[in-house]
Amino acid sequence: MNRRDFVLIVDVQDGNPNGDPSANNHPRVDMHTGEGLISDACVKRKIRDYVRAKYGDQPGMEIYQNRDGRLLNDLHRECGAPKIGKDGEGGAGNAKNRAAILKAQAALCARFWDVRVFGAMASTEYNAGRPRGAVQITFGRSLHPIQVTSHQLTRVALTNEKDADKASTMSGRAGKHLIRYAVYRFQGTIMPYQAKITGVSERDIEILIEAMTKCWGEDMSAARGVMSGRALVLCQHETQDGNAPMGTVLDAVKVSLAQDVPTSWSDVQIDTTAMPPGVTVVRKS
Numbered sequence: 001m002n003r004r005d006f007v008l009i010v011d012v013q014d015g016n017p018n019g020d021p022s023a024n025n026h027p028r029v030d031m032h033t034g035e036g037l038i039s040d041a042c043v044k045r046k047i048r049d050y051v052r053a054k055y056g057d058q059p060g061m062e063i064y065q066n067r068d069g070r071l072l073n074d075l076h077r078e079c080g081a082p083k084i085g086k087d088g089e090g091g092a093g094n095a096k097n098r099a100a101i102l103k104a105q106a107a108l109c110a111r112f113w114d115v116r117v118f119g120a121m122a123s124t125e126y127n128a129g130r131p132r133g134a135v136q137i138t139f140g141r142s143l144h145p146i147q148v149t150s151h152q153l154t155r156v157a158l159t160n161e162k163d164a165d166k167a168s169t170m171s172g173r174a175g176k177h178l179i180r181y182a183v184y185r186f187q188g189t190i191m192p193y194q195a196k197i198t199g200v201s202e203r204d205i206e207i208l209i210e211a212m213t214k215c216w217g218e219d220m221s222a223a224r225g226v227m228s229g230r231a232l233v234l235c236q237h238e239t240q241d242g243n244a245p246m247g248t249v250l251d252a253v254k255v256s257l258a259q260d261v262p263t264s265w266s267d268v269q270i271d272t273t274a275m276p277p278g279v280t281v282v283r284k285s
Contacts, residue, residue, distance in 0.1 A: 001192040001202065003242040007233040007253040008186040008212055010038070010140060011265055015225015016177050017140075017184070018042040026177045027148055034145030036182050040137045043186060043212075048114050050215035051207060055113070064112035064120055076126035079107035084127050097127075105129030109198045116198040117208055134195035135208060140184035143268075144261055150177045176223060181263055183230075187250050192240045209234070213284050230265055232284040233272060243278025252276065 010017075018038040019025035028037040045065075052063040064075065077083075081104035082097055108128045109116045119133030152175050190205060213229040220227070233253050237243045252274040258267040272281045 001190075001195055001200075001205075002240055003192055003237040004190040004205075005235040005237075005242075005246050005249045006188050006190070007231075007235075007250060007255070008043075008137075008140075008188070008229065009183065009231040009233075009255060009268070009270070010043075010186065010216065010227060010229055011181065011183045011268075012179055012224070013181050013226045014178055015227060016179065016223055017182075017225075017227055019177070019223075024177075026150075027146065027179055029146060029148070030141070036142035036146035036179065036184065038140035038184055038186075040139055040186075043137060043140065044114075044118055046215040046219045047208070047211040050211040050218050051113055053218065055207060060110060061113045062111055064108070064115045064122075072122070073124055073126050076104065076108070076122055076124060076128040079104045079111065079128055081108075081122070081126040081128040084123075084125055101127050101129045105131050106199075113204060113207070116200045117204055119198070131198050132194055134191050134198055134200045135188060135205075136191070137186055137188040140186040142182045142184050143255060143257055144182070146179050146182050147261075148177050148179055150175055178225065183255075183257070183262055183265075183268055185255055189246055209284060228265075230268070230285060231270055233270065234282040234284065235272075235275065236280045236282060238278045238280075244276040248276055249279055252279075 016025070016027045017036070018028050020028045028039065029035070030037055048063050048065055051061065052066065055061040056063060064072075080100065082100045105122065105128050108120070108122055109131055112120075114120075115122070115131055117133055117135045119131050121130055122128035123130055209232065213232050216227045216229045235249045235253070242249075252272060254271040254274065256269050256271070258269070262268060270283075275281055
């Protein structure tokens with residue numbers, strides 16, 4: 001497996017792509033630039049859900065960060081992780097514990113697709129290590145400042161007796177905060193040496209590539225609007241170490257706008273003609 005860097009372009013129309021819980025669930029925004037943000041945790045959640053839905057019943061394709069209520073301690077114990085006592089017993093302080101932790105970490109990686117690919121902080125009460133993911137993804141950042149509009153909504157259904165005293169059309173209120181249209185850019189890399197440690201296969205990477213482009217349609221909701229994975233630009237090196245620094249490769253993926261504030265995908269252009277030698281561009285959409 002050789003090094004691969006990538007740029008993922010996503011757009012949103014009439015939606016909130018990633019609400020900020022510390023800002024009343026308004027779309028995330030860089031307060032210094034006005035540009036919109038989507039967290040790496042958000043996109044990885046969508047990827048995980050897609051992989052679980054399509055491949056989760058296959059061996060080695062379970063999802064560790066899941067919504068099914070399973071306790072992480074139970075998963076670690078099932079993988080043979082030692083328990084960490086109050087005095088640190090069971091930690092990585094001696095050779096016996098380190099061997100047990102590494103064995104549990106290997107079992108965790110073999111069982112869970114997202115642990116192999118994204119890594120995990122699995123050193124809870126039962127210590128299964130801290131495998132570092134072979135795939136790292138940045139926050140998504142919009143290519144332009146975003147404009148957010150807020151809308152008040154009402155409902156007619158009554159929640160409790162107190163609501164019965166109110167006008168039925170005003171019995172419940174809620175709000176939505178929407179972006180009319182925005183284009184976001186994620187950047188990431190696939191590290192071959194780390195892939196060896198966690199056991200990432202080429203099939204794992206193929207599934208990741210599929211999920212990055214297709215997960216958006218499987219995660220649609222009225223609040224998120226229409227989100228689309230418009231382009232995945234894969235920059236494939238000829239060597240494991242890479243033929244050029246990651247920054248140079250990612251900078252060579254030029255994404256420009258036909259106008260300062262785009263209104264549709266037709267306003268977006270992607271140019272990779274400045275890619276350094278030894279790096280092949282494959283575009284998925």
